[in-house]
Amino acid sequence: AQTVTQSQPEMSVQEAETVTLSCTYDTSESDYYLFWYKQPPSRQMILVIRQEAYKQQNATENRFSVNFQKAAKSFSLKISDSQLGDAAMYFCAYRSPLTGNQFYFGTGTSLTVIP
Amino acid sequence: DVKVTQSSRYLVKRTGEKVFLECVQDMDHENMFWYRQDPGLGLRLIYFSYDVKMKEKGDIPEGYSVSREKKERFSLILESASTNQTSMYLCASTGPRGKLFFGSGTQLSVL
Numbered sequence: 182a183q184t185v186t187q188s189q190p191e192m193s194v195q196e197a198e199t200v201t202l203s204c205t206y207d208t209s210e211s212d213y214y215l216f217w218y219k220q221p222p223s224r225q226m227i228l229v230i231r232q233e234a235y236k237q238q239n240a241t242e243n244r245f246s247v248n249f250q251k252a253a254k255s256f257s258l259k260i261s262d263s264q265l266g267d268a269a270m271y272f273c274a275y276r277s278p279l280t281g282n283q284f285y286f287g288t289g290t291s292l293t294v295i296p
Numbered sequence: 297d298v299k300v301t302q303s304s305r306y307l308v309k310r311t312g313e314k315v316f317l318e319c320v321q322d323m324d325h326e327n328m329f330w331y332r333q334d335p336g337l338g339l340r341l342i343y344f345s346y347d348v349k350m351k352e353k354g355d356i357p358e359g360y361s362v363s364r365e366k367k368e369r370f371s372l373i374l375e376s377a378s379t380n381q382t383s384m385y386l387c388a389s390t391g392p393r394g395k396l397f398f399g400s401g402t403q404l405s406v407l
Binding site: 214228276283285 | 327329331336337338339340341344346354384386388390394395396398400401
């Protein structure tokens with residue numbers, strides 16, 4: 182099975198500053214999808230951003246962007262102009278189209294935003 | 297709006313009880329999943345289903361079973377609940393472009 186590693190259990194950032202959450206994964210597949218999900222205290226998982234492996238261009242969604250390094254198997258999330266509402270647990274996920282569309286999740290990074 | 301509904305937000309059961317966790321999606325999705333979420337372990341896949349009456353084991357199926365009699369409903373069953381099954385359970389389904397849509401979770405406590 183594919184493995185997804187988030188090496189930062191906790192991170193903090195000052196409001197309005199920028200923070201980067203790291204994620205690495207292990208796979209032998211060439212075609213796959215990567216995601217970042219956010220889980221606020223409400224526990225509802227929310228999709229933040231999605232990246233297709235065949236696309237070289239990094240995905241961007243407003244203040245959220247990724248740095249996708251396919252050769253290095255790295256997929257970091259950058260949050261710009263951090264807001265209090267960004268405080269949450271963030272999960273990196275890998276989706277394999279070859280194994281029944283299973284998703285594999287990292288262990289999560291808890292982000293605190295300091296006012 | 298897309299909706300995945302889990303029948304209970306909080307559930308307290310006794311050891312040895314049979315427990316049903318229900319999940320319904322209104323998006324006509326084919327793939328549905330049950331995850332277990334524990335601190336420090338992330339989300340771990342218990343079972344998934346890619347069609348009615350079809351099921352596949354995930355990474356931690358022991359102690360669980362599932363049922364998918366209708367496309368919109370995917371049930372997780374704990375045949376005989378044990379204290380180590382105290383956890384948060386998340387149901388999800390995949391939509392267009394492979395996005396996972398999640399329910400709001402069921403926090404199960406087994407006493």
